[in-house]
Every structure is written in structure tokens, then in C-alpha cells.
Amino acid sequence: MSKKVMGIVDEPNPRYAKDCLGIERHASALSQFVLRANTPLTIGIQGEWGSGKTSLLNSIHSTLEESGTCRQIWVNAWEHSLLVNPEEALLRIASEIIQEMLVTDGDANRSAQVKNAAKGIFRGALRVGATAALGVKAGDITDELFAEQSPSIKALREQLAKIACEIQERPTNPFQKFVVYVDDLDRIEPHAAVTILELLKNIFSVPNCIFILAVDYQVVVKGLESKFGKRTEENEWEFRAFFDKIIQLPFMMPMGQYDIGKYVGDLLQKVGFDSKARLNEADLHKIIALTIGGNPRSLKRMVNSLSLIEVFIGTADAENQDTMDELDRLMLFALVCLQISFPDLYDLVNSYPDFLEWTEDVAAETTRRKEEHDHQFSQMFEIATSTGDFDEIWEQVVFRVCYANPRQRVRARDASQFFNLLRDRFSSKKGVSLPERITRTLDYTSVTSMTTSDKTQTRKSDKDFSKYKFGGRELGKSRLVLAVLSQYVADNPDVSFDDLKANFPDEAQGAIGVFVKKEEAEDRFARTGYKRFFMKTNEPIMLIDGPVCVCNQWGKGNVEKFIAIARKLGVTIS
Numbered sequence: 001m002s003k004k005v006m007g008i009v010d011e012p013n014p015r016y017a018k019d020c021l022g023i024e025r026h027a028s029a030l031s032q033f034v035l036r037a038n039t040p041l042t043i044g045i046q047g048e049w050g051s052g053k054t055s056l057l058n059s060i061h062s063t064l065e066e067s068g069t070c071r072q073i074w075v076n077a078w079e080h081s082l083l084v085n086p087e088e089a090l091l092r093i094a095s096e097i098i099q100e101m102l103v104t105d106g107d108a109n110r111s112a113q114v115k116n117a118a119k120g121i122f123r124g125a126l127r128v129g130a131t132a133a134l135g136v137k138a139g140d141i142t143d144e145l146f147a148e149q150s151p152s153i154k155a156l157r158e159q160l161a162k163i164a165c166e167i168q169e170r171p172t173n174p175f176q177k178f179v180v181y182v183d184d185l186d187r188i189e190p191h192a193a194v195t196i197l198e199l200l201k202n203i204f205s206v207p208n209c210i211f212i213l214a215v216d217y218q219v220v221v222k223g224l225e226s227k228f229g230k231r232t233e234e235n236e237w238e239f240r241a242f243f244d245k246i247i248q249l250p251f252m253m254p255m256g257q258y259d260i261g262k263y264v265g266d267l268l269q270k271v272g273f274d275s276k277a278r279l280n281e282a283d284l285h286k287i288i289a290l291t292i293g294g295n296p297r298s299l300k301r302m303v304n305s306l307s308l309i310e311v312f313i314g315t316a317d318a319e320n321q322d323t324m325d326e327l328d329r330l331m332l333f334a335l336v337c338l339q340i341s342f343p344d345l346y347d348l349v350n351s352y353p354d355f356l357e358w359t360e361d362v363a364a365e366t367t368r369r370k371e372e373h374d375h376q377f378s379q380m381f382e383i384a385t386s387t388g389d390f391d392e393i394w395e396q397v398v399f400r401v402c403y404a405n406p407r408q409r410v411r412a413r414d415a416s417q418f419f420n421l422l423r424d425r426f427s428s429k430k431g432v433s434l435p436e437r438i439t440r441t442l443d444y445t446s447v448t449s450m451t452t453s454d455k456t457q458t459r460k461s462d463k464d465f466s467k468y469k470f471g472g473r474e475l476g477k478s479r480l481v482l483a484v485l486s487q488y489v490a491d492n493p494d495v496s497f498d499d500l501k502a503n504f505p506d507e508a509q510g511a512i513g514v515f516v517k518k519e520e521a522e523d524r525f526a527r528t529g530y531k532r533f534f535m536k537t538n539e540p541i542m543l544i545d546g547p548v549c550v551c552n553q554w555g556k557g558n559v560e561k562f563i564a565i566a567r568k569l570g571v572t573i574s
Helices: 024-036 053-067 077-081 086-105 108-133 138-145 151-169 190-203 217-228 236-246 260-270 281-290 296-316 318-323 326-341 343-351 360-367 377-385 393-403 412-426 434-448 477-491 497-503 518-528 556-568
Strands: 041-046 070-076 177-183 209-214 249-252 468-470 473-475 515-517 541-543 546-550
Touching (some): 024 053, 024 177, 024 249, 041 053, 041 236, 053 177, 053 209, 077 190, 086 151, 086 177, 151 190, 190 209, 190 217, 190 236, 217 236, 260 281, 260 296, 281 326, 281 412, 326 412, 343 360, 343 393, 343 434, 377 393, 393 412, 412 434, 473 477, 477 497, 497 515, 497 546, 518 546
Parallel strands (some): 041 209, 041 249, 177 209
Antiparallel strands (some): 515 546, 541 546
16 A cells, blocks of 8 residues: 655756646747747846746756757756855856857867866956955956956857857757756855856857846845945846846746646645545635745645644544544644744734734734834834724734734735634634634644744643623624623613713723723824724714724623623623
């Protein structure tokens, strides 16, 4: 009997392999362009780490190999950079490309001439490293070395051009073009990557040569900071001009077009995660879009985490493994995605699983209010809370936690929508409340957490996840108070502000009060930026002397005081 796979190897899709991401049509289009394009030409394949650049290069290589008209040369920049300084890495890359071109040519005399021309340039390049070590400005020497009119550069380029042209014209030769792939440029030191780009542009800009480079624009930006300074709106054009000079055709990895639902579904089946309960691809796609995104490397890490958790469950809790249904596995999937993409929010969920009851105090405990030190926070918070994504208190906690982390700040809206998706998809399904399902799932996800403390290993045991039944509905603490007061006023339409305050005194809630007049609630929000009252449309309660807003900051202790008061007034709460 075959055993299921444990884990997914993080390697590019090999040549001639099945297209798992749906990038074949992009590879086909680029291949056709290469076959028909005028030369010289440099194509830049852009995308973040793990976005599938090497898989795309492999696919292009396979297509061009089938055509039989291109002499293809593959160079891995990162491998050449291991255990050597940037100058030596540069020379190794150039040497490999030249050597592969000479092998195709087969002319021994010309081979010797090219090698001699290359030696002069390479000695100069090594001088860059040596003089830089002595404190001389390497940039000045590099500019001199790669100058367009440098005799040595020009001589070498002319020799390489002769090779490329004569090989194409040779009757016995099937090759029409040299296609050189330079992979993993974005994995080496940015300044070295930029130097390599300059070398390729100056030496190999010859007829019948096409370079396809796997490099991200952000790496070029970092490598040019020593030359242009930090990128700003004013000098952005200088960075872009350099990139455009090197790259004639930029191509961005189409991560937004990947068939992520199918891809992840296939990976999960491969490791046996959803063999007992097949997960809906639409659910997978929604969760991934709001968390990990389409980066294949991140997706493989997520699947590996789930594979380990599956083993853990089978070892430590075999009985529960057999009873986990589709919703249990979907929740497990969702929390692992949250763990990878929003670790701060995952830690918060781990401490307080009932996220619908998150309050301002929960946010303060997590961020220490450091987000408020940012001079733009107040304005951004006001804008955010005026939208549907952050109009509830718990959503504002999400915004605060994301804002406190610069890397997560721009994705606060995704985080809010992720939690809303959990609420809509899991609330009280199959007799299990949302907090209960989250709590029991967290016991499993803790084994793959990357937190730097043991905080996520010990959830707050005194956190109350109780729901209350009132008027045929199951409500959390804050919503219960709003519902009880709304019903009380509906049953007593002539009640005034003072009458309601006498029946539901502020001491039941504490410092904020059970409710305040609407204008006071709006004033507090304007002054502090905190929505401590229900203020959305239809939430204020109309009394005979004006509307009031109910407090939404309720804990276990004060809500029990409120319930006791309500019961004395004849209200039924269970």
C-alpha cells in the first residue's frame, strides 16, 4: 500500500513538467516573442522571492529547446556568488557565458583572441575589489571599467559579435540565436547584482543574443542607493531610467492569475490533508487571497505546516483526527494561513480566540499604543473607521495591530476581511460556536508557530467566550446589552434619558457608562479616535428626548452586573 507524501519540496517546476500554476500560456507567449524578436535584447522577469520566476524560465527553455533554433545557456548567479566576493562572482558569470559561446563556435584561433581580450577586462575587475579593500572608491573604477568606449570592452564585444553572426550564417549550424538565462540575481547582494547587470549590458550587447534575467526591480533599487541615494518621488526617475536602460522588455510574474484554488487543492491532496474531507476550492482561494497571496513558495510552506500538523494530530489525538469534518479542516487551513501572513494577529487570536469581543484594551495590550506615535495614524484611523471594513470595535483592533507593524500596515483591509470571512463561514455551524472552533484548532497550530516568545503557547484561561440568548438570538456581551436596551425602549416608548439612566445606572458598566447621548458619543470619538459606543446607522436608540448610543466595551464582570439589573426589570436572558 502506497504511503502519502510528507511535505512538499520547495523547488522550481522542472523542465517539461506539468504546469501546476497556469503559467504555460505566458511562457508560450514569451517563447514566441524570443523566436521573432530583433536582437540584441534583454528581458527582465520580475517578481518577489518564491513567485515562480525559475519555473517560468524552465518552461521557456523547454519550448525553445523543442524549436531547435536557439543555443541556450543557463547561468545561476547565486551559485557563482557563494563563498566569493562580488567581483569574483561577476567574473565567473561572464566566463561561463563566454565559454559556452566559444564551445558553439569551435574556432580555436578566435577562441584564444576572445579569452585574451576577456583577461584584460577581468584583471581590471579584480582591481576593483582590491582597491576597494584599500579604501579607494570602487564605483569610480567600475565606471571606468564599464565605460562604453573602453577599448578592452569594445574589442571583446566585437569578437563576441563575430562569433554570434558567423554561427548564424554557417550552413551546418541550426542555431539562429543565443538565449542566455541568468537566474537568481535577486538572491545575491543588491550592489553586486547591479554590477552584473552593467557587465551584461556592456559586454554582451551583441547581435543574435537575447538575455532573460530573473531579477526584481526592488533589488535594482537597493543596489543603486549608493549611487542615487534613498529612492524618493523626486529621484524615482533615475532608478527607473537605469532599469529601462538594462531591460528592454520587463515581464511581471502573473501571480494574480495563478489558479491558486486548484494548485493548493492538489498540494493538499498530495500530502493527504483533505483526503477525508475535500475542501472547497473557492473557500481555499478566498482565504489565500486575503492572507498568503499567490506566492508559490509561501503556499508550499503552508502545505508543509499542515502536513506536519496532520502527523501531530494522528500521533497525539488519533480519535479527533477521524472526527475532523470539512469545517474543522477549513478552520485549521485558515489559521495556518493567518499564522504565516499576520503573525501578530495570530498571536492575538491565540490569546483571545473570540475576536468579535476584542476591545480597545486588547489592542493596547498588544501594541502598547505605539501606532499612536505615528503622526499619520489619527488621520488614517479616522479614514479607516469611516468604511465598512473598520466600523466595528474588533475591526478597529485589527487595524491598530496591523498599523503598528509597517509590513502589515498596507494589508489591514485584507486582515479585516479575513476575520469577517471567518465570522460568516463558521458562526455556530453544526452546533459549534466560532470561539470554540478556533480554540480547539489552536491546540494544533501551535506546533508550527514562529513566535519569538512562549506567549502563544499559553492562552488566557480567564477569557470568557460565553454567548447569551435573548429574543431568540445568540449574542456576545456587547450586542446583548444593545439588544436588551433597544427592546426595553421599544416596550416603554415614553422613557426619557433620565428614566433609562435610573434603571440602568453607569456603575453597571464602569468608567465609560452604559450609554450616553449621541452627541456626546460623537464628541468622544472626535476627541479620542476611539469608538467606544455603537454609532452605526440604526444602532443609536431613540428616546423621547433624543437618541442615545450604547457602550460596546463589556467584559465578563460588568456584563453580569448588567444582566442582574435587567432581570430585576423582568428581562429574560439565558
